[in-house]
Amino acid sequence: MTGGTLRDRCPACGSADLAEVFTRAEWRDAALRERRDAWAAMEADPELAFDAFLRCGACGTLFTDRVPPPAALGRFYGAYSGTARSLAKIKSKLGLETRRLFCLRLAVRGRRFLDVGSGIGCAVEAARRNGFAAAGIEPGADAVEIARRHFPRNEYFVGTLDALPAGRQFDLVQCVEVLEHVPNPQRLVAQLAAAVAPGGLLFLTTPDAGHHTVRGDPLRWGMVCPPEHLTLFTRDGVRAALAPHFHRVIVLPNRKPGVRVLAFKGKN
Ligand SMILES: [Zn+2]
Incomplete structure (x- = not known):
């Protein structure tokens, strides 16, 4: 053991019933070709x-x-090259997000939208085009700069949810493929819940470690990629993490190994 914070409870449901699945050396041998970096x-x-x-x-x-x-993760993501890759796919990503927001808007009445981990702003812009007053929050300052340049009619915050002005709430909060990255997912869930207005909705996605195609052999699953992905939830795990904060949690069907959730907050 050489650093970091030990986890002796499940970060999703809090259980202390834990079993080792594989060691770092086993992961290296199985994943070295794709995960050399x-x-x-x-x-x-x-x-x-x-x-x-x-x-x-x-x-x-x-x-x-x-x-x-956090400081070590900050250094790691400081050297991250995802922004250039996102920029190359900006048109298709904007199309996908626009279709998704068209559906999600049917589930909420209010029109205040926040994307958590908004990258270069495609979902934020898609929300605006679907009639929302749209905002994004993203720790990568370079990505936010691109978002402001390409999609200037939206509001952007640089940072984690700690940087969101106190008391700001939204009718629809989206958090797509972020939960698996953070060192303290329960804290993120509490912050997401705080950002959802009474009667509002959280749409959250994260990889599904319980899916039948990956459960038996997680070592070969590409989503097992620390230090980017630190927690790989299951449908039950996401449900357990969200249940204390939301009135109703609906896990959507998915043929692929991904959890997609609608979490509704009570009116008061
Ligand atoms: Zn658990």
């Missing part, structure tokens, strides 16, 4: 590393036995 980052900075992946006996969530300190 992640391995190198962990070798260079032991604070980014883990010793083993654990599985929760209660909800099936799969997670690293320790999580990097």
Whole structure:
């Protein structure tokens, strides 16, 4: 053990019934070809590393036995090259988000929208085009700069949800493929719930470690990519994490290994 915070409870449901699934060395041997960069980052900075992946006996969530300190993760994402890749796909991503927001708008009455982890702003712009007053929050300052340039009619915040002005709430909050990245997912869920206005809706997606195509052999699953992905939830795990904060949680059907959830907040 060389750094980071130990996790001795399931970050989804809180259970202490945990079993080791594979070690870091086993993961390296199975994933080295595709995950060479992640391995190198962990070798260079032991604070980014883990010793083993654990599985929760209660909800099936799969997670690293320790999580990097925020400063180490900040350095890791500072060297991240995802923004250029997103920019190359801006048109198709905007189309996908516009179709999704067209459906989601039917589930809420209010028209205040926030995308958490908004990247270069495609979902924010898609929400605006569907009639929302749209905002995005994103820790990558370079991505926010691109969003402001391409989609200037929206509001943007740089940072995590800590940077959201106190008391700001939205009728629809979207959080797509973010939960698996953060060192403290329960804290993020509480912050997401706080950002949803009474009667509002959270739409959240994250990979599904309980899906029949990956459950039996998680070592070969590409989503097992620390230090980017630290917690791989299941349908039960997401439900357990959201239930204390929301009035009603609906897990949508998905043939692929991804959890998609609508979480409704009570009116008061
Ligand atoms: Zn659990």
